[in-house]
Amino acid sequence: xxxxxxxxxxxxxxxxxxxxxxxxxxxxxxxxxxxxxxxxxxxxxxxxxxxxxxxxxxxxxxxxxxxxxxxxxxxxxxxxxxxxxxxxxxxxxxxxxxxxxxxxxxxxxxxxxxxxxxxxxxxxxxxxxxxxxxxxxxxxxxxxxxxxxxxxxxxxxxxxxxxxxxxxxxxxxxxxxxxxxxxxxxxxxxxxxxxxxxxxxxxxxxxxxxxxxxxxxxxxxxxxxxxxxxxxxxxxxxxxxxxxxxx
Amino acid sequence: xxxxxxxxxxxxxxxxxxxxxxxxxxxxxxxxxxxxxxxxxxxxxxxxxxxxxxxxxxxxxxxxxxxxxxxxxxxxxxxxxxxxxxxxxxxxxxxxxxxxxxxxxxxxxxxxxxxxxxxxxxxxxxxxxxxxxxxxxxxxxxxxxxxxxxxxxxxxxxxxxxxxxxxxxxxxxxxxxxxxxxxxxxxxxxxxxxxxxxxxxxxxxxxxxxxxxxxxxxxxxxxxxxxxxxxxxxxxxxxxxxxxxxx
Amino acid sequence: xxxxxxxxxxxxxxxxxxxxxxxxxxxxxxxxxxxxxxxxxxxxxxxxxxxxxxxxxxxxxxxxxxxxxxxxxxxxxxxxxxxxxxxxxxxxxxxxxxxxxxxxxxxxxxxxxxxxxxxxxxxxxxxxxxxxxxxxxxxxxxxxxxxxxxxxxxxxxxxxxxxxxxxxxxxxxxxxxxxxxxxxxxxxxxxxxxxxxxxxxxxxxxxxxxxxxxxxxxxxxxxxxxxxxxxxxxxxxxxxxxxxxxx
Amino acid sequence: xxxxxxxxxxxxxxxxxxxxxxxxxxxxxxxxxxxxxxxxxxxxxxxxxxxxxxxxxxxxxxxxxxxxxxxxxxxxxxxxxxxxxxxxxxxxxxxxxxxxxxxxxxxxxxxxxxxxxxxxxxxxxxxxxxxxxxxxxxxxxxxxxxxxxxxxxxxxxxxxxxxxxxxxxxxxxxxxxxxxxxxxxxxxxxxxxxxxxxxxxxxxxxxxxxxxxxxxxxxxxxxxxxxxxxxxxxxxxxxxxxxxxxx
Numbered sequence: 001x002x003x004x005x006x007x008x009x010x011x012x013x014x015x016x017x018x019x020x021x022x023x024x025x026x027x028x029x030x031x032x033x034x035x036x037x038x039x040x041x042x043x044x045x046x047x048x049x050x051x052x053x054x055x056x057x058x059x060x061x062x063x064x065x066x067x068x069x070x071x072x073x074x075x076x077x078x079x080x081x082x083x084x085x086x087x088x089x090x091x092x093x094x095x096x097x098x099x100x101x102x103x104x105x106x107x108x109x110x111x112x113x114x115x116x117x118x119x120x121x122x123x124x125x126x127x128x129x130x131x132x133x134x135x136x137x138x139x140x141x142x143x144x145x146x147x148x149x150x151x152x153x154x155x156x157x158x159x160x161x162x163x164x165x166x167x168x169x170x171x172x173x174x175x176x177x178x179x180x181x182x183x184x185x186x187x188x189x190x191x192x193x194x195x196x197x198x199x200x201x202x203x204x205x206x207x208x209x210x211x212x213x214x215x216x217x218x219x220x221x222x223x224x225x226x227x228x229x230x231x232x233x234x235x236x237x238x239x240x241x242x243x244x245x246x247x
Numbered sequence: 248x249x250x251x252x253x254x255x256x257x258x259x260x261x262x263x264x265x266x267x268x269x270x271x272x273x274x275x276x277x278x279x280x281x282x283x284x285x286x287x288x289x290x291x292x293x294x295x296x297x298x299x300x301x302x303x304x305x306x307x308x309x310x311x312x313x314x315x316x317x318x319x320x321x322x323x324x325x326x327x328x329x330x331x332x333x334x335x336x337x338x339x340x341x342x343x344x345x346x347x348x349x350x351x352x353x354x355x356x357x358x359x360x361x362x363x364x365x366x367x368x369x370x371x372x373x374x375x376x377x378x379x380x381x382x383x384x385x386x387x388x389x390x391x392x393x394x395x396x397x398x399x400x401x402x403x404x405x406x407x408x409x410x411x412x413x414x415x416x417x418x419x420x421x422x423x424x425x426x427x428x429x430x431x432x433x434x435x436x437x438x439x440x441x442x443x444x445x446x447x448x449x450x451x452x453x454x455x456x457x458x459x460x461x462x463x464x465x466x467x468x469x470x471x472x473x474x475x476x477x478x479x480x481x482x483x484x485x486x487x488x489x490x491x492x493x494x
Numbered sequence: 495x496x497x498x499x500x501x502x503x504x505x506x507x508x509x510x511x512x513x514x515x516x517x518x519x520x521x522x523x524x525x526x527x528x529x530x531x532x533x534x535x536x537x538x539x540x541x542x543x544x545x546x547x548x549x550x551x552x553x554x555x556x557x558x559x560x561x562x563x564x565x566x567x568x569x570x571x572x573x574x575x576x577x578x579x580x581x582x583x584x585x586x587x588x589x590x591x592x593x594x595x596x597x598x599x600x601x602x603x604x605x606x607x608x609x610x611x612x613x614x615x616x617x618x619x620x621x622x623x624x625x626x627x628x629x630x631x632x633x634x635x636x637x638x639x640x641x642x643x644x645x646x647x648x649x650x651x652x653x654x655x656x657x658x659x660x661x662x663x664x665x666x667x668x669x670x671x672x673x674x675x676x677x678x679x680x681x682x683x684x685x686x687x688x689x690x691x692x693x694x695x696x697x698x699x700x701x702x703x704x705x706x707x708x709x710x711x712x713x714x715x716x717x718x719x720x721x722x723x724x725x726x727x728x729x730x731x732x733x734x735x736x737x738x739x740x741x
Numbered sequence: 742x743x744x745x746x747x748x749x750x751x752x753x754x755x756x757x758x759x760x761x762x763x764x765x766x767x768x769x770x771x772x773x774x775x776x777x778x779x780x781x782x783x784x785x786x787x788x789x790x791x792x793x794x795x796x797x798x799x800x801x802x803x804x805x806x807x808x809x810x811x812x813x814x815x816x817x818x819x820x821x822x823x824x825x826x827x828x829x830x831x832x833x834x835x836x837x838x839x840x841x842x843x844x845x846x847x848x849x850x851x852x853x854x855x856x857x858x859x860x861x862x863x864x865x866x867x868x869x870x871x872x873x874x875x876x877x878x879x880x881x882x883x884x885x886x887x888x889x890x891x892x893x894x895x896x897x898x899x900x901x902x903x904x905x906x907x908x909x910x911x912x913x914x915x916x917x918x919x920x921x922x923x924x925x926x927x928x929x930x931x932x933x934x935x936x937x938x939x940x941x942x943x944x945x946x947x948x949x950x951x952x953x954x955x956x957x958x959x960x961x962x963x964x965x966x967x968x969x970x971x972x973x974x975x976x977x978x979x980x981x982x983x984x985x986x987x988x
Contacts, residue, residue: 171671204465218451418918698959
């Protein structure tokens, strides 16, 4: 399969180029960056593009690709409802083209969220501890917030009653926050990259799901799953988990 | 729903009696132990029995229950192929009766195994660390062996190549063993009850699923899932995970 | 060595009786509870008492023991400055008698606090995650508060600057609190007993010290260290760590 | 303080150059690599050298430095008894010069070993789990072997009896080994860098000390402790822990 990378000089794009070069079933047809002509996608017979560019340029890239019947795997951030609608409209004229928008390509993170959604149905309590480097400006992390929302939804569907919590006296100042039903605890320290632990508890037992991500290489197996499966999923798909069957 | 416990004076049976008494949607119809007449099951209108007796007496109990159209939830150990065949034959004459044979009622343990089976498809490496009290005679634990087999099967189905391992020099004497593809590490120490960690690794990330069980109460939510669902699953079911949909 | 237990019918006292009976170098001389005469301590030749009674009765017991030149190991809670002064005054007339007041007999907890105090000097960041059963009314736990204070003091002595923390956006509602310099995260769930993790971080590395306590038996090795060493430490000692040399 | 780095183009040397440049109390006087003249050390008034070169060239560097009354902090590997004797002999003629040979500059690793040595005196059981990247050729790791030896020595001094272990049935093939008294479990997987967990257990409680190292930057705080303290420790010192008081 012929695959081009857009944003090939960026940090994620460069990793994607390396990952495609290492995969024996994939051929890198083009590695484009700012200013390069998109026409190369057509002349090289590219079948799938991987886009790690910027919120400003991504829509132009996707329009070109879809109009030329090239599948798109997108890690660029900033997809709001408006952009998703534009994308659906583009795709409606090319019903065989697949488009994957993935907020997180980390397989481990995606699995952690899926497993948490399932476990939430069976345990009384759920809390999240997430650990990130000290330069992170937001707490809780985006992944923690999304996990907490998924757990909250699953609890609602299972008609869970409120989590047991006898706390009467407390102190101020804990970093984190309560998201839906779920207390999230945010640790910030040098020596961490991106880590999260989801803890489920019930009488006599706890189940803990932990993901540790220490560099960008960890996202590439997820990008490759996207590349290899996008042609089998025509239309718009949001979230890599939709390509990961049987969970 | 009227539920009877057989083996009610044993440790697991006593916990089951307590759990049923605490459940507002269930009524304890009988709590029988060695020497008590099974006729009470009929006279009390019992709909489901929970059997925590012994490999020697369990088949007689199940025969009586099934012949009286009572569903059976079984935690008693020692079910080999021969016993399972006998059970199927009994059930074939009572097509509405459900029978659940569950080697492990711990929800957390069941989920850990299910999640491991799924994660095995996405990660290059998988290893298990299991921690038990120092009085345990077998290493690796039964749960670890079963988890390792499930991971090995999942890897085979996904056509995974051998795990990366550059080890050239080694020392003898590590407790544990290799089960299928999976190295299992067994820790034995006072201060532990029953714990297991399944570690999945790939470039840049690890996913760890850990289950900690500190007492028998941890098995009761699983028993109750069995009791509440057995009537909806006529015929023989082996493994609580078959009642836990959507995983 | 002849050892008596006061409060022998309480939960901790009963464990102490069992622990002394199991120790080959110690003899249980008396097991007293409410209403039993203290005179037995003298008639049995008791050398050390272990007191797990109540804040109301403990001072009367200690007065009797010290006046009869019997060493005292005390796990009873509620020792404020006034009681400690009374005790010092009693001991001043019996200069060979040792008295140990121990807020926590868990060796693991004591070591965790000592190690944390040391590590605090070498790492930029320190945070605490403590996990307790859902029936606990206070957050953070007493052990977490004490650990955080010890870390804060050690940082002050090492003239550490403020921990790195770029957090700009936050949510309300995280259980726990900031104690001195140290963010403490409090998790409450069934399935836990008493657990604490102290995390130290700096560029490229983290050091984590974790203590898991699953039952009262875990306090007995600490009680026995107290019993075996109290005679060598005349006068008042507060904190088991003072008997644990070489840390 | 004027500090020179030898082996400045190597991976550790380059990190050391950066660390010294970032430290406000230190001045980088020279950054030398293969072929550069050592005379610059004298002409620049260097007070301390940091040597991250090779086993072949290190002794020549140290001889030059010591003969010019420059203190030496050495991370180069391969110091056997013969080299240490040579070094002592060199130092005997320069009694004010300090030399630190450090097999491990990771503060976290050094503290983990120190804490393990202390904890070993108080717990019945001790086991080590170490996790490294899949390209590592030796199992157990050097740090695990050294930790296990320190624990074994501490147990001997405390006259500990054998660890409790009821294991009767076992499987072959677990990676790791028994070092002294201590079972060591070795996990190898992509996604890890260098990690170790030391677990101590006794009735009702476990104490776990874990070190996670994710890049070379983690060694630099230890290098700086060496640089800042070597002048206060004339003569030969092996092991950074000797500069870390009060543990």
